[in-house]
Amino acid sequence: MESTNLIPEECGRTLRPVRDALDVLNGKWKLPIIVALTFGEKRFGEIAKEVHGITDRMLSKELRDLELNGLVKRNLYDTYPAKVTYTLTAHSQTLYEVIESLRKWGELHRKKMVSDDK
Amino acid sequence: MESTNLIPEECGRTLRPVRDALDVLNGKWKLPIIVALTFGEKRFGEIAKEVHGITDRMLSKELRDLELNGLVKRNLYDTYPAKVTYTLTAHSQTLYEVIESLRKWGELHRKKMVSDDK
DNA sequence: CAGGATCCCATAGGATACTG
DNA sequence: CAGTATCCTATGGGATCCTG
Numbered sequence: 001m002e003s004t005n006l007i008p009e010e011c012g013r014t015l016r017p018v019r020d021a022l023d024v025l026n027g028k029w030k031l032p033i034i035v036a037l038t039f040g041e042k043r044f045g046e047i048a049k050e051v052h053g054i055t056d057r058m059l060s061k062e063l064r065d066l067e068l069n070g071l072v073k074r075n076l077y078d079t080y081p082a083k084v085t086y087t088l089t090a091h092s093q094t095l096y097e098v099i100e101s102l103r104k105w106g107e108l109h110r111k112k113m114v115s116d117d118k
Numbered sequence: 119m120e121s122t123n124l125i126p127e128e129c130g131r132t133l134r135p136v137r138d139a140l141d142v143l144n145g146k147w148k149l150p151i152i153v154a155l156t157f158g159e160k161r162f163g164e165i166a167k168e169v170h171g172i173t174d175r176m177l178s179k180e181l182r183d184l185e186l187n188g189l190v191k192r193n194l195y196d197t198y199p200a201k202v203t204y205t206l207t208a209h210s211q212t213l214y215e216v217i218e219s220l221r222k223w224g225e226l227h228r229k230k231m232v233s234d235d236k
Numbered sequence: 237c238a239g240g241a242t243c244c245c246a247t248a249g250g251a252t253a254c255t256g
Numbered sequence: 257c258a259g260t261a262t263c264c265t266a267t268g269g270g271a272t273c274c275t276g
Binding site: 237238239240241242243244245246247248249250251252253254255256 | 262
């Protein structure tokens with residue numbers, strides 16, 4: 001929590017990369033989709049089942065977006081019937097820390113909200 | 119990066135807190151505002167200057183939102199002219215890890231994008 | 237200076253239906 | 257099963273102007 005030892009000029013140097021990251025990760029679904037894929041190769045319908053509430057349209061759109069950003073790989077198996085899966089790329093696996101810190105904070109925040117409501 | 123040792127049932131247990139966190143932090147401006155306040159108590163105009171591109175309306179709106187969520191404290195100094203500052207709360211200081219991981223990933227991602235474009 | 241009020245637009249996101 | 261197409265609404269976010 002030692003944030004006060006940072007000099008003011010550093011503010012911009014922190015803000016820029018944070019905003020870079022948010023530009024790519026922002027939205028309701030991108031990180032949840034990546035989380036789901038963290039647990040292994042998955043098909044369209046499997047992701048949809050894990051990420052509760054997402055519609056086909058959004059999943060399709062976000063997967064395409066993530067693929068364009070090099071965060072997700074689409075794998076087409078030439079079998080019959082054709083099979084499609086999605087996996088993380090090496091690059092999106094570097095998101096591990098981001099997801100872990102969000103998970104931890106989300107748990108903390110929920111606890112706080114519950115105790116505040118009392 | 120040892121994500122593969124996680125069992126499938128854990129997927130939901132990771133997804134829920136991540137989505138809880140995103141519900142509160144989502145949007146273009148909330149985290150950048152918090153980052154700016156990480157560097158100390160700041161007035162409205164000072165935040166606006168640090169967080170490039172934000173409009174008064176959005177800053178006002180987001181500060182209110184963050185205050186409601188217990189992430190930012192509004193301090194009214196009873197001087198003349200009246201002075202208002204914003205500071206982080208103890209709770210938002212627990213976001214330090216989230217911000218740090220986003221900062222690191224943002225830097226990594228930018229490097230990757232640059233080298234990909236070549 | 238700190239923001240609220242208003243107006244407007246673009247995009248995120250949802251519902252439903254449909255196809256290879 | 258794995259999406260696409262359409263249509264719709266809600267919200268995020270910008271521009272501008274106004275006030276204590």
